[in-house]
Amino acid sequence: MDGPGQLEMISLFLCGDVMTGRGIDQVLPHPVPPQLHEEYVRDARDYVALAETRNGPIRVPIGFDTLWGDALAVLEQAAPDVRLINLETSITTSEDWWPDKGIHYRMHPANAACLTAARIHCCALANNHVLDWGYRGLRETLTTLRDLGIATAGLGEDLEVARRPAVLEAGAKGRVIVFSFGERGSGIPPEWAAAADMPGVDFLPDLSPATARRIGERVAAVKRSRDVVVASIHWGGNWGYEVSGQQRAFAHALIEEAGVDLIHGHSSHHPRGIEVHQGRLILYGCGDFLNDYEGIERYRDFRHDLALMYLASVAPANGQLASLRMIPMRLRQLRPHRASRQDAEWLCGILDRESRPLGTRVRLEDDGALVLRAEHG
Template identity: 35%
Template sequence: MTPTRRAVLVSSLAGLGGCLGSADEVSVECPVPVDADGAARLGFVGDVMLGRNVDERWRDDPTGVWDGMADRLDALDGLFLNLECCVSARGDPRPGRTFHFRAHPSWAVPALDSAGTVFASLANNHVLDFGPRALTDTLTHLEDAGVPTAGAGPDRASAFEPAHLAVGGLDVAVVAVTDQSPSYAARADAAGAAYAPLRPSDRLTRHWVGGALARARERDPDLLVVSLHWGPNWETAPSETQQSFARWLVDRGADVVHGHSAHVIQGVETYRGRPIVYDAGDFVDDYLVKDGLHNDRSFLFELVVTDGTLSALELVPVEITNSRVTPADDVAARWLRDRMRSLSAPFGTSVERDGAGLRIPLGDC
């Protein structure tokens, strides 16, 4: 996708003062406006599952899975998502698992490209559904398509390696980790996901996640994103442990915390001027809809970076119908607005009406 917006973001990671943290924290700067020729707009969504019925339906029409969202996606500088399936035609279903998700590369790769995908997190509990051969295929197909990934690899070190990409005039680093399915964890000599308990007090977490953050900061990125596949399904609020871990990440340099896994939206917190999306919900899949939870409804979260400042998070209501994502109708959009206001209220988040969606101002440390 050709970038439609460009901006220069002053790095929040250089030790130049601003908001102060404790001695073991990275100094997190208040954003400093600089001259720029526009704004960058980066999209963040939750789980994208292109297997099973989605795979069967859209093999002959890769762009159809995005339905009426195509123009909105095309207006982004790039889309960040959690890819909750393998992209492969090989491998055998993992024994002992209830669900196995795999999409054929012939259509899944063009579909991801047509959505403007610039990053796919593979740190999740489906990356090994068809074994290490399918994981290898997934990595190869996405690399060949120019889609950076993080969160899985042929061994533990590579799974925890940050991704680096250029999007919308920004140098972006992404760390992707999960606390789901320990049996899928990459090991020193075995393929898998970047697994850690995701508790600030855990030694493994401090070593592997803290190390990944440090390596991401070495290249002095304009924006550091942490993508988290975490927590139990169907929970509408993050646990205290999740909240403390998300803030721990920001204290160590994260500019955006991008959560997913619960299959339902959770609230948004702004901490030290940075957005914490505790769970972005599901963006496209074929899952059954749980009564009262509306896991078929979520948002496209658009991070706006204007004149070097993280200025806003704009929430565009969407819903899943017939294995595709579409703009939410009036009823669904109203439900989503009310739900997000309610879920974000405990964090004191300022949530404003913005057309059919919502807007969360950012930038105040």
């Protein structure tokens, strides 16, 4: 992963699921009504209570910047050109909850200021919670983000808008083009797919070579010299480290044939293995970055309290990865704190184990950051 000097690189902050609905919305200044339609939990404040039982009282409301904990200082120091997240919630006061889903996330539009507090540039929205509160919720989500000046991809009032990529300027260095896709295996109902006259998400019908070629046609229509193209994909299940052969083949096809330079994968609630293919970064699963799972015991062996900030440097001249640093965080009192050395070592061991079959290694630096090393690509 050697390349030109750092000044010529486009730097990106990426993370996985930012789930600011439900319990997190309840601790922000303007919560929606807390009633839920889940089988076991009927009040979103119960998730706050679980977190307090584990790690102590939370002074409510917490500030929009406070929600990001130690991440803001990391972002200030890294000063990435682009900040991209998978926003996994509807931003709405709609009461039109989707009846065939067991879990519904929403955040009050007034609480969306938490995104500007972290200076988020773009939200990938093709995921399995963005339509939890119906089409009214979809429209309010898009309106709120547009009013805040935050770019979106993967969701729209019709198919044309849902397929429209976000174009993010990185000054004289070039541009970052973000496409956002979602597939059924991540829990997205097929009926959420946008159509010519229907709002919805940019839904992948499958992970076939033909689908990759069609994406390539869309990339070719917008990509120009010194553009870095990101495919942000919500795919696969929530738990487990396996990267399917189908996912891997699709990621390779996007790079080899579709002109994509970076795969930003998410849906898993914990980080998965990392690959570098033909010099380009593939994040198969970034894990959650913000959630309200703090007091939930199920799946704790996966350490869903640990999160990563992915700081990638990419050469705009050819789309190749120059470096990837990952900052381990631990979610405590519903916000991220720098992880202890012990937690960072645990996370490094897991990522190195899962990445090794993909041709990369992960090591822990003295400053607590994890660094990716490609053995071949």
